Amino acid sequence: MNEETKTVQDSITHPGAKIAIQGVRGSNHHLAATQWAGPEASVVECETFDSLIAKLVGGEVDFGIMAVENSTAGSILPNYALIDTNDLHVCGEHYLNISHNLLAMEGQDISEIKEVHSHYMALLQCKAFFSQHPHIKLVEASDTALAAKEIAEGKLKGIAALAPELAAFLYGLDVLVPDVQSISKNATRFVMVSKTKVQEPGVAINKASLKFELDHKRGSLATALNVMSDCNLSLTKIQSLPIIETPWRYSFFVDVVFESLADFEKATAMLGIMAKHFKVLGTYNDKKINL
Numbered sequence: 485m486n487e488e489t490k491t492v493q494d495s496i497t498h499p500g501a502k503i504a505i506q507g508v509r510g511s512n513h514h515l516a517a518t519q520w521a522g523p524e525a526s527v528v529e530c531e532t533f534d535s536l537i538a539k540l541v542g543g544e545v546d547f548g549i550m551a552v553e554n555s556t557a558g559s560i561l562p563n564y565a566l567i568d569t570n571d572l573h574v575c576g577e578h579y580l581n582i583s584h585n586l587l588a589m590e591g592q593d594i595s596e597i598k599e600v601h602s603h604y605m606a607l608l609q610c611k612a613f614f615s616q617h618p619h620i621k622l623v624e625a626s627d628t629a630l631a632a633k634e635i636a637e638g639k640l641k642g643i644a645a646l647a648p649e650l651a652a653f654l655y656g657l658d659v660l661v662p663d664v665q666s667i668s669k670n671a672t673r674f675v676m677v678s679k680t681k682v683q684e685p686g687v688a689i690n691k692a693s694l695k696f697e698l699d700h701k702r703g704s705l706a707t708a709l710n711v712m713s714d715c716n717l718s719l720t721k722i723q724s725l726p727i728i729e730t731p732w733r734y735s736f737f738v739d740v741v742f743e744s745l746a747d748f749e750k751a752t753a754m755l756g757i758m759a760k761h762f763k764v765l766g767t768y769n770d771k772k773i774n775l
Contacts, residue, residue, distance in 0.1 A: 504536045
C-alpha cells in the first residue's frame with residue numbers, strides 16, 4: 485500500500501478523524517455517518533453539499549458522506565458532479581431506511597398543528613398523510629433535523645417538523661405520529677468520499693463507481709456496456725449527466741459489481757482506451773440492501 489492510500493480503519497478510529505455531513509445532528513446524513521463509522525464518529529455539520537466539499541478538499545475533515553439516490557425520488561444529480569469535478573474518491577456506501585416522523589413541542593395534539601416544516605423531499609414523500617390533514621400548511625426548510633432544532637430552540641407551538649426520531653431525542657421534542665411516509669420501503673443510498681484513495685482493510689473489493697464520456701454516435705454506449713458484460717461485470721446503476729460546456733453531450737456514471745478483480749482490471753483497461761475522460765471514482769465493498 486503506497487503512502488497516499490489510507491485505510492478506513494486507521495482513519496475512523498483515530499481520535500482526530502472527522503466526517504462532514506450535510507445538515508445538522510439528527511438528520512439522515514448524521515444517521516448514515518454514525519451507522520457507517522460507528523457512534524463515536526466526530527461529525528461536522530455543513531449547511532450545503534458545496535460547503536461539505538470545501539471542508540473535505542481543504543483538509544478540515546477526513547471523510548464526507550453524501551446522499552446520491554433515493555428509492556422513490558431517484559438520483560441526486562448535482563452530487564455526482566461534485567464528486568467528479570473535485571476528484572474525490574468513493575470509499576464506501578451505505579443504505580439507510582428513511583423514516584419521517586411528525587415532531588413537535590410536548591403536550592400538543594395534531595389538531596393543534598398549523599404548519600409542518602421540513603426538507604421539500606420529505607414533505608413530498610408524506611403527501612398521502614397530509615392529504616388527510618388539510619388544515620396543515622407545508623413549509624419547505626433546508627434540512628429535516630434543522631427544522632426540528634429550530635422548533636425546540638424557539639419553543640414554537642403549533643408548528644411541527646418531519647425528521648428522524650433521533651432529532652426528537654436530541655432536541656427534546658415529542659413524536660406526534662411516527663412513520664408518516666407514504667411508502668414504507670423508502671431507502672436512500674449514501675456514498676462515503678475522501679480526498680485521497682482509501683482502502684477498507686480486511687474487506688473484499690467487489691464494487692466500483694466509474695465515470696466516462698463517449699462519442700456521440702450510434703452504438704457507443706452499447707459497445708461500452710458489452711465490454712462490461714464480456715468481462716463479467718454486472719451493472720447496478722447507470723446515470724447520465726449533461727456536460728455543461730458541450731451541449732447535448734453526456735457523462736455516464738456507472739456502478740458495477742464483480743467477483744474477480746482481474747475481470748474488473750481487464751474491463752477498465754479496455755474502457756480506458758475506448759472512452760473519453762475515463763475515471764475510476766472508487767472501489768469498495770457492495771453493501772447488501774436490507775429493507
